[in-house]
Amino acid sequence: MKRIATRIWLLIVTFIVLTVLFMYFLTQFLYLQLYVADAERSMEEIGVKLQTMYKGGRVEDQLIDDIEIYNSHSNYNVFAVRNPRELSACVPFDIDYDALIGVEQREQLLANENVSTIGYEPRFERQVISVMVPLVDQNRLEGIIYLYFPLAKISELTNKEILALLSSAFGFSLVMAYLVSKGLRHIMRPLRDLQKAVDQMAGGNYDIHVPVTSIDEIGKLSQTFNDMAVSIHKEDEARKNFLATVSHELRTPISYVKGYSEAMQNGLIKDEDKEETVRLIVRETNRMERLTNELLQLARMENEATEKVNCYPIPLAETLREVEYLIQPALAKKNISLHLQVEEDSIVMADEEKLKQIFINLIENAINYSEAGQAIHLTMLTTATHVTVQIKDFGQGIPAEDLPHITERFYRVNKARSRIDGGSGLGLSIVEQLVKQLNATMRFESELGIGTIVFVDIPLMEEL
Secondary structure (H helix, E strand, O other): HHHHHHHHHHHHHHHHHHHHHHHHHHHHHHHHHHHHHHHHHHHHHHHHHHHHOOOOOOOOOOHHHHHHHHHHHHHOEEEHHHHHHHHHHHHHOOOOHHHHOOOOHHHHHOOOOOOOEEEEEEEOEEEEEEEEEEEEEOEEEEEEEEEEEEEOOOOHHHOOOOOHHHHHHHHHHHHHHHHHHHHHHHHHHHHHHHHHHHHHHHOOOOOOOOOOOOOOOOHHHHHHHHHHHHHHHHHHHHHHHHHHHHHHHHHHHHHHHHHHHHHHOOOOOOOHHHHHHHHHHHHHHHHHHHHHHHHHHHHHHHOOOOOOOOOOOEEEEHHHHHHHHHOOOHHHHOOOOOOOOOOOEEEEEOOOHHHHHHHHHHHHHHHHHHOOOOOEEEEEEEEOEEEEEEEEOOOOHHHOOOOHHHOOOOOOOOOHHHHHHHHOOOHHHHHHHHHHHHHOEEEEEEOOOEEEEEEEEEEEOOOO
């Protein structure tokens, strides 16, 4: 935060310095363009008006005296001379005649053009502006009217206001410094809160919230952080619950295998019970293997969640008949019949292996919750945009309060039954991930004691 505050301060100081430099150069520009240029223009106008008094020929003493009288009433110093070399006797400072009127300046004067000069005069300790207006007759320089004026310094022009100006500038600087300091503290407060929150989150505290005090970028950043903290907190809780559930799920079969194995090793199992014991060990080992495989599959699917699945045209009826063939052993084991009703012309966009996995899992789930001798109906219904595959069983059904949660990991409607048949509570979670990968949808309808219907909507292949 100190680095950001320092950068802001440097930015403000830079702006102030640039403003001062701009004002300095602007003042110099205005001084030259307004004050100096105005003085030069006024002197030339006066000189031209006085020039009209000259009627030609030799410059008369009367003209020189009249100009001298005008000088006594003018803001500028004005006098006339016949010979430019006489200027040194008329002005209260040294004049270098050759520098003042060189060849170029003499040509200008002979051409009846005014000559203006500006130079520093040590006696006055300031710049002096002068204007020479020629008195020319028949291409002969008979004399010049010379006007000069010591220019006031910028500080002298503002001498009366300079103290008030400096005082105002100092007071304004103090006020600005206070306001900037308050503004920075106000701006940096939510950033400091964010920094503290991030430090706490780095320490493992995800249940944290920062106040949102504005609707600007910093406020949006704070709100985004809060949303992220809530998401991470939920993810952390889900991870802890997941690990706890996995540990619990594995603890039971491991304890079975360990207990029965040690009992057999120590000769505590009777010979007539050894076969049953081995069967129990194999069953629990299979449960651990199935659980491990399903966990690995879930992890792999989550890593592939952002990857696009390569979907291609599939004749759905043919795929469902292959599923029927693959599921026959499970159906025969419980003497359950599968009634398949398909539409041969329906072509969907999907991945065939993922489709098979979806329907095998759903049919196996229907078998597990159906009584021996019952039937399962699998029906296709084609609409304009998709094919709906309906899987209907007549098993025990799902309570209404459990229906929204059945795709959650390790969620069991009948926990006791799931323990016996080895179900892990991950099957429908896997199916849900597969359905999402295929841009399909899945929904459930169930009534306790009557049965369950699963609807899977798969996109149709678009016609070319």
